[in-house]
Amino acid sequence: MTDIYEQSDLSSGSHQQQQSDEDIMDVRKGPWTVEEDTKLMEYVTLHGEGRWNSVARCSGLKRTGKSCRLRWLNYLRPDVRRGNITLQEQLLILELHSRWGNRWSKIAQHLPGRTDNEIKNYWRTRVQKQAKQLKCDVNSKQFRDAMRYVWMPRLMERIQASSSKSSPGQSAVEASTNPARMKEPGSSQMDPNFMPELSGTSSESLDTPISSQSDLTVEYGRNPQQGIDYGDNLRSGSGWLSPEDLVGNWSVDGFGFPAAAEEVMSGDDWLGEWNVENIWLQLCE
């Protein structure tokens, strides 16, 4: 890869811009070098955040203010948290996205250390991929329901399993269905006031990174009425559908998922007695 110094887009047209040659010629694009990172870090440490255009000018970086800001927020900031998205974070992202849609920065506010860019990338690479595989729109009701009744419960199960391994007391799912038990001090990094039902107890095991194989691909179609206590999470008044709603809307005849699901689940990853026929029979009983 080569470092790119390129003319700004403004200079590519036939009109001569009134910018100085310096502005036009010296804007750097592309990946940041270690030297640039160091310069930016030192400057911000010394002078603080904000006034990014000034930062770009005064620090000697040949970058736009926007570029400096982005690099700082997404990478250099000391509290930025890198590494795999944990199960809890994944669950939270799904839940918050169901509430707010693509409000990445708003979602990121509730995942300490995570950036909107990171969450957005997660959504695009993991979640949208599943929608594509299932041949449905990521914003469709079908896919949202699949998330609510398959993916998220599966995540809760895994969180519960992780939690019970390390602390036999309260599980994340128990906690999630009983807000009154969420007042333990020093529980989750997540804002307990914001979404108590998703803030479990603190546990190393809850930081288990997600696998690249998504739960939706593997577990899609699990009967939502088996194996897990949904508790208040199935409350219909807050955007959740009741199991009855689910069954009513998801008739095998009237819904396009089974065929797509069968395709997705036909791989080696699919385990257990759950085949597509069973799943949809259970759903429709």
Add this chain to the structure above:
DNA sequence: AAGTCCAACAACCGCCCACAT
């Protein structure tokens, strides 16, 4: 070993809004 494909991530772009002048 070389080539191809693809997932994941970093970075850029354009639009918009808030605020200062």
Add this chain to the structure above:
DNA sequence: AATGTGGGCGGTTGTTGGACT
């Protein structure tokens, strides 16, 4: 009130590295 500027946001593209053929 109009205008300019800084900064935030969401969408998109480019790059990289690993898996696969």
